[in-house]
Amino acid sequence: MSEPLLEVRHLSKNFGAVQALQDVSLAxxxxxxxxxxxxxxxGKTTLIKAISGVYRPSSGEILLKGQPVDFGSPQEAREQGIETIYQDLALADNLSIGANIFLGREPMRRAFGFLPVLDRRKMAEAAKETMALLDFHVNRMEAPVSNFSGGQRQAVAIGRAVYWNAQILIMDEPTAALGVPEQRKVISLIHQLKAQGRGVIFISHNLQDIFAVSDRIVVLRRGVAAGERRIAETTHDEVVKLMVGG
Ligand SMILES: Nc1ncnc2c1ncn2[C@@H]1O[C@H](COP(=O)(O)OP(=O)(O)OP(=O)(O)O)[C@@H](O)[C@H]1O
Ligand SMILES: [Mg+2]
Incomplete structure (x- = not known):
């Protein structure tokens, strides 16, 4: 295996008395x-939130291209090329697709040669191009995203990560709320990201999706790493056994 993009070493996280993760490693x-x-x-969501700067690990290490990192916020993780699409999405409902793509990283231009103003045209164009790239189509690009369906909102979140050229994409159940055609699109998008040499962490309850797109699977059980397999060398049955234990 080439040098890992991302490495998690012996990570533990507790919330008061709740031990959400214990000594989990992943590359x-x-x-x-x-x-x-x-x-x-x-502990799946907790693990990716630790990687993406939402939670600080209680102990353990995270390395990016071999360098230890300690993100104080999701913003810091994003600046280092880690984009996360959370289970609860975290889009700003009242804003357009373009504004969501640029949330916290708004492009500015100079009006009259000096006055800094929001570059709305750039935002709208980026939104249009990005959504076209994903082959997702909505009628009203400028509408607030609260007008869109769950699947469309998911696409916006993925589009944002793609737009910012993330090296590592983390997706927490990206297909759970989607219809079958949109699920297929997300899966083919993940294949695309992989072909571009990006790293992807993909959380799913759907074994079919996992087997369709993953190289490896890491199974957590009650906060502990229960096993790790190459997809080519395991079966649905074995994965289920790792998940339930016994
Ligand atoms: N902010 C928090 N405060 C306290 N306990 C938490 C917090 N977040 C998660 N937990 C606890 O940590 C454990 C792991 O939760 P986590 O959300 O990581 O699970 P998950 O694997 O993502 O589950 P799901 O498949 O349901 O999304 C659970 O026992 C949960 O109750
Ligand atoms: Mg979760």
Missing amino acids: VAPGEVVALAGDNGA
């Missing part, structure tokens, strides 16, 4: 899709 190589699986409450 993602360039062009590799790693699935993260496990029952409800296994």
Whole structure:
């Protein structure tokens, strides 16, 4: 395996008395899709939130291209090329697609040669291009995203990560709220990201999706790494056994 893009070493996280993660390690190589699986409450979301700067680990290390990192915020993780699409999405409902893509990173231009103003045209064009790239189509690009369906909102979140050229994309259940055609699009998009040499961490409860797109699977059980397999060398049955234990 080439040098990992991302490495998590012996990471633990507790919320007061709740030990959400204990001594979990994980690596993602360039062009590799790693699935993260496990029952409800296994610690999947907590792990990716630790990687993406939402939570500070209680102990353990995170390395990016071999360098230890300690993100104080999701913003810091984004600046280092880690884009995360959360289960709860975190779009600003009242803003347009373009404004969501640029949320916190708004492009400015100079009006009359000096006055800094928001570059709305650039935002609108980026939104249009990005959504076209994903082959997702909505009628009213400038409408607030609260007008869109769950699947369309998911596409906006993925579009934002693609637009910012993330090296590592983390997706927490990206297909859960989608219809079958949109699920297929997300899966083919993940193949595309992989072909471009990006690293992807993909959380899903859907084994079919996991087997369709991942190189490896890491299974968590009650906060502990229950096993890791190459997708080519495992079966749905074995993964389920790792998830439920016994
Ligand atoms: N902010 C928090 N405060 C306290 N406990 C938390 C917090 N976030 C998560 N937990 C606890 O940590 C454990 C792991 O939760 P987590 O959300 O990571 O699970 P998950 O694997 O993502 O589950 P799901 O498949 O249902 O999304 C659970 O016991 C949960 O109750
Ligand atoms: Mg979760």
